Amino acid sequence: MxxxxxxxxxxxxxxxxxxxxxxxxxxxxxxxxxxxFWTRSRKEALAAWLFILPDTLGLLIFVAIPMVLALxxxxxxxxxxxxxxFVGLANYNRMFRDPLFLESLWVTIVYVxxxxxxxxxxxxxxxxxxxxxxPLIGVWRSLFFMPYxxxxxxxxxxxxxxxxxxxxxxxxxxxxxxxxxEAWLGDPRFALGAVLFITIWFLMGYYMVxxxxxxxxxxxxxxxxxxxxxxxxxxxxxxxxxxxxxxxSFFVLLVSTVxxxxxxxxxxxxxxxxxGGPANxxxxxxxxxxxxxxxxxxxxxxxxxxxxxxxxxLVLTMVMFAATRGGRFHLT
Amino acid sequence: xxxxxTAVLAIITASPLVWMLSASVKEPGEIxxxxxxxxxxxxxxxxxxxxxxxxxxxxxxxxFVAGTIxxxxxxxxxxxxxxxxxxxxxxxxxxxxxxxxxxxxxLQVIIVxxxxxxxxxxxxxxxxxxxxxxxxxxFGIFLLRQFYLGIPIDLHEAAILDGASYxxxxxxIMLPLSRPILxxxxxxxxxxxxxxxxxxLTITTNQDLWVVxxxxxxxxxxxxxxxxxIMAASVVVALPTLFLFFxxxxxxxxxxxxxxxx
Numbered sequence: 001m002x003x004x005x006x007x008x009x010x011x012x013x014x015x016x017x018x019x020x021x022x023x024x025x026x027x028x029x030x031x032x033x034x035x036x037f038w039t040r041s042r043k044e045a046l047a048a049w050l051f052i053l054p055d056t057l058g059l060l061i062f063v064a065i066p067m068v069l070a071l072x073x074x075x076x077x078x079x080x081x082x083x084x085x086f087v088g089l090a091n092y093n094r095m096f097r098d099p100l101f102l103e104s105l106w107v108t109i110v111y112v113x114x115x116x117x118x119x120x121x122x123x124x125x126x127x128x129x130x131x132x133x134x135p136l137i138g139v140w141r142s143l144f145f146m147p148y149x150x151x152x153x154x155x156x157x158x159x160x161x162x163x164x165x166x167x168x169x170x171x172x173x174x175x176x177x178x179x180x181x182e183a184w185l186g187d188p189r190f191a192l193g194a195v196l197f198i199t200i201w202f203l204m205g206y207y208m209v210x211x212x213x214x215x216x217x218x219x220x221x222x223x224x225x226x227x228x229x230x231x232x233x234x235x236x237x238x239x240x241x242x243x244x245x246x247x248x249s250f251f252v253l254l255v256s257t258v259x260x261x262x263x264x265x266x267x268x269x270x271x272x273x274x275x276g277g278p279a280n281x282x283x284x285x286x287x288x289x290x291x292x293x294x295x296x297x298x299x300x301x302x303x304x305x306x307x308x309x310x311x312x313x314l315v316l317t318m319v320m321f322a323a324t325r326g327g328r329f330h331l332t
Numbered sequence: 333x334x335x336x337x338t339a340v341l342a343i344i345t346a347s348p349l350v351w352m353l354s355a356s357v358k359e360p361g362e363i364x365x366x367x368x369x370x371x372x373x374x375x376x377x378x379x380x381x382x383x384x385x386x387x388x389x390x391x392x393x394x395x396f397v398a399g400t401i402x403x404x405x406x407x408x409x410x411x412x413x414x415x416x417x418x419x420x421x422x423x424x425x426x427x428x429x430x431x432x433x434x435x436x437x438x439l440q441v442i443i444v445x446x447x448x449x450x451x452x453x454x455x456x457x458x459x460x461x462x463x464x465x466x467x468x469x470x471f472g473i474f475l476l477r478q479f480y481l482g483i484p485i486d487l488h489e490a491a492i493l494d495g496a497s498y499x500x501x502x503x504x505i506m507l508p509l510s511r512p513i514l515x516x517x518x519x520x521x522x523x524x525x526x527x528x529x530x531x532x533l534t535i536t537t538n539q540d541l542w543v544v545x546x547x548x549x550x551x552x553x554x555x556x557x558x559x560x561x562i563m564a565a566s567v568v569v570a571l572p573t574l575f576l577f578f579x580x581x582x583x584x585x586x587x588x589x590x591x592x593x594x
Contacts (some may be wrong), residue, residue: 056412289444
């Protein structure tokens with residue numbers, strides 16, 4: 001967002017009339033207490049606390065407390081009626097002996113390991129492609145970005161039909177070019193690949209936008225100078241683009257890793273398309289945890305597994321915070 | 333050459349959405365034909381969705397939920413963002429740090445304890461349960477704070493000297509100035525909440541409270557072979573978001589550029 005310039009300030013908001021209005025209103029006395037107690041800085045602090053109160057309280061109740069609960073609930077057995085029984089480390093012992101959980105961790109690792117580089121390459125590739133000055137570039141950019149605005153449930157439904165065995169559109173097209181189709185969602189060898197493909201297709205336009213804004217920050221003169229020195233496109237990419245894109249790259253890698261671990265996109269896709277199957281091949285940890293909680297009512301056990309993910313994500317957040325020096329980061 | 337490659341790739345990328353549109357006007361027997369152009373285009377699928385199912389109700393529910401979240405979230409986030417950017421108070425850095433640390437916690441990870449908590453508060457199967465727990469996020473506060481930090485501080489000081497109250501500064505000066513970023517965020521928030529699935533799925537079992545995403549995901553279970561109906565419903569669900577996208581593309585892209593975090 002552009003910062004407002006002086007001229008826009010003059011035109012909007014704080015106009016001369018408004019100033020006059022404030023002047024006429026005179027000093028406001030919102031607090032009637034003795035002058036000694038309500039100093040200016042105390043008034044300011046009180047106002048500030050009131051300003052941040054609703055949001056802070058909301059975040060405390062609906063984000064921070066659940067986080068703490070996630071870490072502690074794992075020590076209890078919780079039944080569907082809200083009864084709690086302290087069971088110590090039982091849930092955690094069970095967790096590391098549960099082949100399905102361990103398998104879901106493995107699926108998560110494969111998913112993250114494929115998704116993060118996949119998004120990096122496609123996002124950057126598209127950004128480089130649509131940075132060219134070619135006709136109708138705005139239209140092509142929009143088309144690449146378009147899947148991202150559609151809900152994942154709809155996306156998953158579309159692809160479910162497209163990938164249906166034998167008669168689905170994808171297999172029809174493959175048959176037309178002489179390839180044999182596969183039961184993409186019914187075969188444990190392909191199902192996770194299909195989910196990955198759809199996630200990348202959905203998200204690549206979003207990362208394209210982020211990379212584009214990173215690329216725009218690189219001064220054109222660098223490329224012009226390199227061209228004069230006889231550098232080819234590949235040299236310019238590895239010597240100018242990649243190094244100067246490092247902050248953007250870092251940001252993209254971190255955000256995509258965090259959202260991949262927490263299954264931000266995968267959950268909806270898996271819920272609609274595969275339900276974790278076939279043969280648990282698409283059962284990501286977040287999906288397995290959800291099933292344990294809301295299908296089998298094992299809330300305590302689910303919380304124990306979730307706390308494992310919370311710890312992983314907290315570590316990632318701290319890394320991000322340290323690397324960006326207290327959150328005052330810019331994309332460039 | 334490059335133009336052709338880009339164009340072809342872009343069209344392939346968008347083609348599944350075109351396919352959905354085409355399937356939604358196809359007759360049941362024709363849905364798996366490889367042709368994108370329907371032989372006998374029909375609106376029967378849409379008629380079915382709106383007459384045989386309470387789909388209008390689901391749409392109104394979603395508008396209400398997503399709209400309320402957007403308005404309330406923008407108000408609260410801009411208030412907090414303003415205070416963090418412009419007011420001095422003890423604990424400012426600490427509280428902001430604490431808020432920032434919830435930045436990357438996603439719903440999927442805390443859904444079990446959050447559900448238990450919200451259940452205890454008696455908000456299962458209520459509009460409040462659909463709205464309140466997902467209204468608060470650090471992302472909006474953070475973005476608006478960044479924006480307010482960019483507004484010249486002399487403006488703030490001049491208003492103080494003129495005796496404006498803090499609320500007056502926020503309401504009469506800061507809010508009008510932040511109209512561009514607020515409209516960008518409004519589009520973004522509405523989109524995200526219109527598309528939200530996991531939380532509504534978890535918190536509502538009562539069909540009267542269903543939002544569109546939950547509704548179409550469950551049709552799929554009930555009418556597993558009736559893909560033409562499901563595609564028509566999908567078009568109806570996707571249409572408002574695509575519409576917003578074409579209208580506010582610039583704002584949407586801007587808000588992603590500034591933030592980068594969903």
